Amino acid sequence: MAARLEPGRPAPDFTLPDATGRPVSLAEHHGRRTIVYFYPRASTPGCTTQACDFRDSLARFTAEGFAVLGVSPDAPEALARFAEEQSLDFPLLSDPDHAVAEAWGAWGEKKNYGKTYEGLIRSTVVVGPDGTVELAQYNVRATGHVAKLRRDLGLQP
Template identity: 60%
Template sequence: MSRLEPGTPAPDFTLTNDAGEEVTLSGLRGQKVIVYFYPAAMTPGCTKQACDFSDSLDSLQGKGYTVLGISPDKPEKLAKFREKDGLTITLLSDPSKEVLTAWGAFGEKQMYGKTVQGVIRSTFVVGEDGDIEVAQYNVKATGHVAKLKRDLGLE
């Protein structure tokens, strides 16, 4: 499995959001974009992470960042996730896992001492030019957004 590195072009994608609309990464060129991958909507860790990003969205947007959360969940489940937890970030569906795989966010990982295939919780910052500026794999669900903001000098 190949991992993305800072300075490389971000793989483009077009995915469906929770409202059934298509979102294309290259359509956001000229903006800074935080792309994060999470295993499953409505699970404790993923809910905590999504709520942290939603709670920080105003300050992130104030610094010019757009946030995209991507999981293998279908748009209908993402819509329930948004409604249940009052999420304000953009949630995108990748049921084929093609985008997850292209970004190195799907593959072998350790879970409860076993090697399994699954979503690797990962976060990327894509610059205005479309290149990866930050690539973080195996991030923690709790406290990650605060750490990312510190890493980006936003706190």
Template identity: 60%
Template sequence: MSEQNRLSIGDKAPEFSLLDADGNTVSLSDYRGRSVVVYFYPAASTPGCTKEACDFRDSLAVLNDAGFDVLGISPDKPAKLAAFRDAEGLTFPLLADEDKSVMTAWGAFGEKQNYGKTVQGVIRSTFVVDADGKIAKALYNVKATGHVERLRKDLGV
């Protein structure tokens, strides 16, 4: 994916409405007035994605207290997200972007390197959207392990 398709600080965050693990519609606009961490991950219940989700779970109270909500988005179906949430005790919304349209709009789907090969797929990415719906942080190609801790340091929480 070319750099021009990526979001930058100050850009308006692309709006979305997606189904959560229970089949309820969640929209980015539901969070207007609060800051929200939106992170994109390749697949529920895989080792790296589980590590990242559990790190967000374990940091959720601190992030919430500092005014940040968390949304996780993957191409999984709601039923798989529900199983993942229940197995790992996740307490923030997991959203299903089955057609990858939201990921594409956010620059989180496209060409990436996987074991030395160029493939099409989910680019593990994290964004902080401010209370006005603008991108405050845009982090692409993040590593699952240690990412949440670094994000907390960057946010001062």
């Protein structure tokens, strides 16, 4: 498992396909604050809750100068279905080999019902306009995460 990102360090650049297959890079978001959140699997209850919370807060985040990117190991086709079913209007990116998740410290050992395995760790990283990490949160809860993130960023709930 790669080391977790820390504030003040450069965020690793990436280019991943979105739900339509179009390549999206972190570099194209430089100049504005970007929330990159990692979630295990599209269309599961927790990931749906989290994605819909970001969707419902997107207008406020955008007005406050943020972009939002969701990253999962799902194929673009699964992301397209998820985005359509949930009316998600921000990019969902496909990281099937979890190379980006590893580079960002969002892939590693997990425990569930007494079993230990490797998987995606639900995580959120806020990248500043200059490409450095402002905030990195790992093992976040799906429910209530967006409200907590807003508080941690000093934004109105």
